[in-house]
Amino acid sequence: MSQFGRVKQWNTFARCWHLFDATWQNPLQCSPLIEKYLKGLHKPIYHPFVDCGDHVVIMNSKQIAFPGEEWRRRVYFHHTGYSGGASWTPAWELHEKDPTMIFRKAVYHYMKGNLFRRVVMERLHIYPDSNVPEEIMENITNQIQPLRPIPKTLDSYSNEEIEKYPKIIDYPQDYLLSK
Amino acid sequence: MSSSRFTPKGFPSVPLQNGIGRYICQLKRVTLRFCKSSGSSRGVRDFIETELISFAQDHPGTVVYLKPRRHKSPSFVAEYLNGEREVISCHNFSSHEMIKWLNLYATRSGIPLKRYLKMWHTECPSIQGVWSPFTNMDPALNITQFPSKKLSNPVWEEKSATEELLEKVKQQKISSDDENDDDNTHSNRAAQV
């Protein structure tokens, strides 16, 4: 291949780095989207023989959200290999021990169990908060938009907004609110 | 079955860039070898007597040679402009089969048999430019600081009932002054509609 041809190949098969903010996102819902970018399915040049996947950096994995009773009901199985070494850890406990594990497991188990899976998981970088190392932040060229809307908590309203908010009724002055 | 695995593979090609200008018949020489008396050459002999001249007239660029050889099985040799030489046995062929096979070898170019990996070939695969990850990317991404606030919003957000009502309130410009004069409280836990 000529030099120019080689440069064109580098250009076409360049591996990009994408950022994803996992605040208030459900990892089980996001894993198809993340897998799409890791495999390279978002590219028109995709072919299963060609390794054209991108890197995905996930931040704030500590702030992920599960619906309903998932935190208590979803258990992760682990066996040490020794007899009596089976253990079932609920999601909330696992999240306390390692905040990146739930997202990693969600993406890993969503993928097909082929030899490519391990290679692709190496390209997934998960960080529990927004402290992403500088070397990795330098590479990022794109941000993947999240799926779920982030709800606005009552605490995030400023005093101004509260005062400007239209009311039709209000508590009487002598009404006692439980605090 | 795996016989395809051992067939030589390649991409479509045509010798001498045939077809760009005008089409040129690639078959340059046909040599018919047959026996004048044996039974296996009967079809060939019938072909020579009936169809050979029309075949030669239809293919003016091809030279036809006849080689009567005693006590030998009939065959014909097709030679092409790119130097390929193919020998085809016509043992017990009818004259109809002779016509069929000769016409096939006349329409072929001399490319040896192969399994085609792609059914097309171009010299210029790209006109609008080869795709790269940056082709259709928004150039604003070059200067955004990651994580960007705009891209932290979900792709599609449903309008909540609260937002819809707030919009309606803005449109009707309801002020809380004239309505709620007596009931003006400044509690943090506001009663939200």
Next chain:
Amino acid sequence: MLCNNLIKFINKTFQNVSTSRMITSSLNVRSISTPVTQEYVVDDTIALKKYSDDIIKTVNKAVKRNNRLFAVVHICGKQFKVTDNDLVLIDGYWPPNVGDRIKLQKVLLVGGMDFTLIGRPVLNPDTVNITATVVDKDLSHTRTNFKRIKRKQYMRINFIRKEITTLRINSVNITQDIDVKKDVQEIGRRIM
């Protein structure tokens, strides 16, 4: 008193809703209690026509530069992306003989460096001209069709060689301006 305030508020909202200019989607479910809203539709046909005319002008200019064009062509159930001087292999029985010059009719898309014309589903054959020459008619490599049903004494093998036609695309051209339409247009199936 609170109830009164509430009622006043509701009355006020209902009065104002019917006269305000609201951009509501027509998919909203209308109940009997809510009043019908009026939509104000802006007539922008002239602006749209000017916009499309500008685009057509630019494309016509680009066409006249006579650069290399590519096309997506539908032949024998398959689609190929095609430019000048490239080869296409057609699998199976196809009548055109060696040396025939053919005009390809089913053109789905034509593009140059600066523009693309997308047919819905096919482009006008008077506008787009794609000529090709049949260069080669050969048989494919021997393919085996093997069938076996285990334990049922059923085994068949069939060797098959299909015809392959090599087509050389001579030219991909746009012959006239894009917006040219015939006064009398043919309706119905074209005879290929």
